[in-house]
Amino acid sequence: MSAIVARVAAASRSTRLSLWGLVVGILGLLIQWIADPGKFPLFPPGIVFIVVCGALVVFTVGRWWAPVFSVLISLWIVLGGWAAGQLTPNFRSDNAGTVAGNVVMSLGLAFAAVTGIMAMLGAWRARGR
Template identity: 55%
Template sequence: MFRHRRLSRSTLISFAGLLVGIGGLVIQWIADPSKFADAQRSFGVAFPPGIAFIVVAGLLTLVTARWWWHAVFGVFIAFWIAGVGTLAGQLTPNLTSRNAGTVAGNVVMTAGLVLAFAAGVHSMVTAFRTRRTVRRETGRAPQA
């Protein structure tokens, strides 16, 4: 059903960044569980919904590992949470909170997601270039 494909170092680093991002969310959750009370209406439990989104992105990255663009899911979720969260003014108040656990969790989460973003982009660029080089040298697409 699934062909075994070895994951690149960049993809593994991207996964590590996603895990660090989840760790940062867990730190925030422990520091201030009431912050995630809105999630209880949607999920039935007050927990950071970002954890579920990051896990889904990681699973999609793993399932699509045979294609050069597989890391796009991790890149997207990292950009959405850290990048769009900053632009929307959601991240900054957490970084200036009086709760040290909230600040620490946000720093850890953001650092992990920035790492996941950079490693994911590197993984896709490297895989695309490798694919193009194989195609140029052999005259056909590489085997998946």
């Protein structure tokens, strides 16, 4: 566990913020699950995908492109969910927990995508110096 903490501590500030955005995205999914457990088979599968991508970011810390996994999972869930027509009905749900969870998840993942892009750009620029 301390090795993971050390890897995260070694990451750039933007990369750490991107990881925090993923944590907030997971929190949003947990809120949705608590509000309407029947909406998910057994457990929200998005949590597993987010955790795996977060682990890949931590595992690749030190490489300029490490936060790409935060960006990809965030865009896949938010933009993919919107394009597939699954996100909008959750925002319009009669269940306040579903709406709140969706807002928290979407904001967290959008934050993860933006800070992940900023981390990669900053690392790319620093690499060229």
